[in-house]
Amino acid sequence: MEHYNITGIGTEGLREKQEDFMATEFVEMEAGRPLMGRVKNPYSSSLSSRQMESLKALCDTYLPSIDGFHTKHDESTARFYQTSASVAGTPQRLGGLISERLQHPKLFMARLALWFLSTSIGTFAMCGIASLSGNFPYLQKFSQVSPEKREQIVLSWSRSIIFPLRLLFTALKVLILLVFFSQVDDKEENLSWKAIGYCGPDPDFKRQTQRIKTLKQMFESAEDQKQDEASAEELFGPLYKGIVNLDRPKQFVFEKLQNAGFSVSASSHLKNAKSKYNRPSFRIKCDAVVVGSGSGGGVVAGILAKAGYKTLVLEKGNYFARTNLSLLEGSTMDQMYLGSGFMATEKMDVIFLAGSTVGGGSAVNWSSSIRTPPHVIKEWSESYELELFDSKLYEEALDAVCQKMGVQSEIENEGFNNMVLRKGCEELGYPVNTIPRNATADHYCGWCCFGCKDGRKKGTLETWLVDLLNSGNGLILPECKAIRVLHKRKNKKKGRHAVGVAFKFQNQGVEEIGIVESKVTIVACGALSTPELLIKSGLKNPNIGKHLHIHPVAMAWGYFPDTTPDPWPEAEKKSYEGGIMTAMSTVVANFEGSGYGAVIQTPALHPGMFSALMPWTSGRDFKDRMCKFSRTAHVFALARDKGSGKLLYPNSITYNMDKIDEENIKRGLEKVLRILASAGAEEIGTHHVKGRSINVKKVSYTEFDKFVKEESSRSLKDLATPICSAHQMGSCRMGVDPKISVANPIGETWEIEGLYLADSSVFPTALGVNPMVTVQAIAYCTAQSVLESLRRKRGKKSEWSVPVEFSKQGNGWNWRTSDEKEIAILKNK
Ligand SMILES: Cc1cc2nc3c(=O)[nH]c(=O)nc-3n(C[C@H](O)[C@H](O)[C@H](O)COP(=O)(O)OP(=O)(O)OC[C@H]3O[C@@H](n4cnc5c(N)ncnc54)[C@H](O)[C@@H]3O)c2cc1C
Known part of the structure; x- marks a missing residue:
């Protein structure tokens, strides 16, 4: 194996440079929050000035300036009402997002609509007579229509029988708000x-800033290594030593990999100057490569490394150490969620949230940790004949993952939404349980959907991935997106076997390809991304996706x-604070003993998501609703879906809600409205x-009951x-x-x-409760099968030796393996 050293300096010199580099890396880690909202306009807009004019008019329709608040209200409220979205700079930010971040398949329609609205004919076609002026030439473009009429037009889109208009209304509403x-x-x-x-980011977190400064000083001036490491760990989290940043000079990257026992070979860039194909920048050899560091990937990686196998984790998202988090909603959605937090079905009828960072969903999730329900275990083992679920191993897996995550059911101080849910259920006599969490009893946060500031929530980045690093056998490569699983034919009879992964990464602004050669390959990209990787890798099983x-x-x-004189919940309680999920009702969870139904739980909604979901009926009404934000409790019904x-491929998702699922959610919603009212809500909706609501205190029971129904x-x-x-599950x-x-009972x-x-994509059906524990337990079992396979291969070298070459083509990569004369195009947006 060729070991790489391009420096021409001796080992001592290299070490000194390495130390310099580590220090720089830490400083950059600390400062490196290149996040939306931190700079005035982080993304540049490629919309034309005409499109921007329409976008500005639309932004000011959803969020106009409302007059008449000078004297009645305090200064900040008056300012909020008076300020329109365009004065706040929203159109420029949104233009940048549309141009650079959003990837929805219908995005072109939004661009087209903006262009249409910049013409008078297009405006008439989309808005009808409400857009006409009283004076010749009557037709006018959207930005010329009066604010009152624009509001009327937008409202009419929301109820239009023409689906694309409803789609436009919804997309704009979600994005602008x-x-x-x-x-x-x-x-x-x-x-x-x-x-x-x-209050913005967690006040406790803000208070930590001084401590962080002190730690930084300690870290920079530390003379003894132990002190140095202790402060570094507190500053950068327990994974800091094992993160390999590939956007660095290659010699440092290679040193880090080699020091951890991985063989690395570099390729000279162009093999043949005439060929358009480049060799990958380098190859790394290991026993196992795990793609995705979330709930499933983290477990497998930790177990394999702890058992002594050299394990590399590739993660598409970035690494955010505790002190590096922003706890700001906008920047976190942009940097730590899949698709910058704007993922939806093609028809925009479902909005998806999924983590995309080191730790995956477990880094940003709401910490509820519920074991696989017995009726689901029965169904999967009996109806689906998957004996695993009825086995001792699965039972052991559930225990092991819960123990690793410190799952417990105590709560010292319940948060606003959960108090409401619990009280409402108690008043009505509905069942209400305390949800076990992978967080401590005193974990009263509310911001951990933006990452956990102190490690008290035990996602994979605080547990299994720590095992990976502590074992000395594993490293994590963030911002590396796997683009193909490499596989080759064993012989004609035996079919193909996996030999590693190709991935792309940025180095000094240039996109490059790396190869990991491995004995086993584990894909754990989550149910929304695993199918894409398999399809790109040439798998043909029609069940994929x-x-x-x-x-x-x-x-x-x-x-x-x-x-009110004696408010409940207490006046200091806010809707966005506290443990996110601590109470749950199963009152409609098992409809007519079918095992299907809806559970009732509470969400984390910070202002952005809250506004995107709340009904919009006028600019004024919306601002009124937002003023109630901090005292508005949300409770939801979640269906175990049959649909x-x-x-x-590449990024379109469709979903058909089954009639039974719709009925189950409606049953749940009915209970939720009653729970909110019984807990003492003044107004519910x-x-x-349509945005209807009712003041519960002012109506008779009959009126209330009619409203709920x-x-x-x-x-x-x-x-x-x-x-x-x-x-997301089962894809x-x-x-x-x-x-x-797609996978057999051992996960292969x-x-x-x-x-x-080894992720949620392998679920045979929907689960009915929060899936993290089940994902981890299945991954734990799959890891045992992988270990078996690795034991059989012990001593053997990883086998990949076929030359792979890549060439850049537009947005994607062409690749070929010369042994099979195989050529494909990988379109990687
Ligand atoms: C906001 C939110 C709240 C939630 N709350 C709860 C809860 O309270 N309790 C609960 O049980 N569950 C909860 N969940 C769900 C739970 O977190 C997920 O079901 C679980 O994490 C799924 O695990 P996974 O391994 O399938 O995927 P993930 O945990 O999503 O991990 C997949 C990882 O793979 C990476 N990846 C994708 N493609 C590639 C690629 N090509 N190359 C490299 N890396 C790639 C992604 O960036 C991601 O980090 C929540 C989820 C969210 C988003």
Whole structure:
């Protein structure tokens, strides 16, 4: 194996340079929060000035300036009402996002609509007679239409029978409101926050700043190594030693890999000057490569490394150490969530949330840690014939992962939403349980959906990935996106087997390709991304990307003013604070004993998401609703869905809500409205586009009952109500028959030997409860099968020796392996 040293300096010199580099790396880690909102306009817009003019007019329609608040209100409230979205700079930010970040397949329609609205004919076609002026030439473009009429037009889109208009209304509403309420200025403040009662990032976290400064000084001036390491660990988190940043001079990267026992070979760049194909920049040899560091990938990586196998983790997202977090909604969604937090089905009828950072979903999730329910274990082992789930190993896996994450059920201080849910259930006699969490009893935070500031939430980056590094056998490569699983034919009879992964990364602004050669390959990209990688890698199993379950969620809200003489919850409690999920009701969880139904839980909603979900009926009404933000509780119904969706390469997702699932959510919503009222809400409502609400204190029981029945029976489809999903499952399901599944009962793909799947994509059906524990338990079992396979291969070298070459083509990569004359195009956006 060729060892790489391009420096021409001796080992001592190299070490000194390495130390310099490490220090620089830490400083950059600390300062490196290149986040949306930290700079005035982080992304540049490629929209034309005409499109921007329409976008500005639309932003000011959803969030106009409202007059008449000079004397009645305090200064911040008056400013909030007076400031329109364009004055706050929202159109420029949104233009940048549309141009550089969003990847929705219908994005072109939004661009087209903006262009149409910049013409008078296009405006008439999209807006009808409301857009006409009283004076010749009557036709006018959208930006010339009066604000009152623009409001009327936008409202009419929300209820239009023409689906693309409803789609446009929804897309604009979500984007404009989310950006407006999450954007920050240079001081990390948003002009609406004081008015709506939001304090911005966790005040405890802000208070940590001084401690961080002290730690930095200790770290920089530390003379003894132990002190140095202790402060570094507190500053950069327990993974700091094992993160390999490939955007660095190669010699340092290679040193780090080699020091950890990985063989690295560098390729000279162009083999043949005439060929358009380049060799990958380098190859790394290891026993196991794990793609994705989330709930599933983290477990497998930790177990394999601890058992002595050299294990590399490739993670598409970046690494955010505790002290590096921003705890700002806008920047976190942009940097730590899949698709910058803007993932939706093609019809925008489901909004997805999924983590994309070191730790994956477990870094940003809401910490509820529920074991696989017994009726699901029974169904998977009996109806799906997957004996694993009825085995001792699976039981052991559940125990092991819960123990590793420190799952416990105590809560010292319950947060606002969960107090409401618990009290409402108790008043009504509905069952209500305390949710076990992978966090300590005193974990009263509310911001850990933006990463955990102190490590008290035990995601994989505080547990399994720490095992990986402490074992001395593993490293993590963030910002490395796997683009192909490499596999080759063993012999004609035996089929293909996996030999590693090709991945892309940025080095000094240039995109490069690296190769990991491994004995086993584990894909754990999450249910939304694993199918894409398998399809790009040439797998043909028709089940890949199908059977996507999402646990569809619909919410209702209740307003609990703090201006009454004896407010409940107590005046200091805010809707966005406290443990995110601590209470749950199963009152409609098992409808007619079917094992299917809806559980009732609470979300974390900071101003951006809150605004994106709340109904919009006028600019004024919306600002009024936002002023109640900090005292508005949300409770949701989450269905164990029978319906399913499909992932179509490259980035289109479709989902069909089954009638039964819709009914179950409606049953749940009805209970949720009653729970909110019984807990003492003054006003209640749902997210249905009509935006009706009722003041519970001012109506008779009959009127209340009528309202609840009407609102909970409204359609949930076709954009009538926003549906969210934070749990995606089943898109490469496990089974006993290759005709209906992608992975076999030990997690290995049917098509390629040595290629294992270890994430939520392998679920045979939807689960019905929060999936992290189940993902981890299945991954734990898959890791045992991988260990078996590695034991058999012990002593053997990893086998990849086929030359792979790549050439850049537009947005994608062409690649070929010369042994099989195989050529494909990988389009990697
Ligand atoms: C906001 C939110 C709240 C949640 N709350 C809870 C909760 O309270 N309890 C619970 O049980 N569950 C919760 N979940 C769900 C839970 O976190 C997920 O179900 C679980 O993490 C899924 O695990 P996974 O391994 O399938 O994927 P993930 O944990 O999503 O990890 C996949 C990782 O793979 C990376 N990746 C993708 N493609 C590539 C590629 N090509 N190359 C390299 N890396 C790649 C991604 O960046 C990501 O980091 C929540 C999820 C979210 C988003």
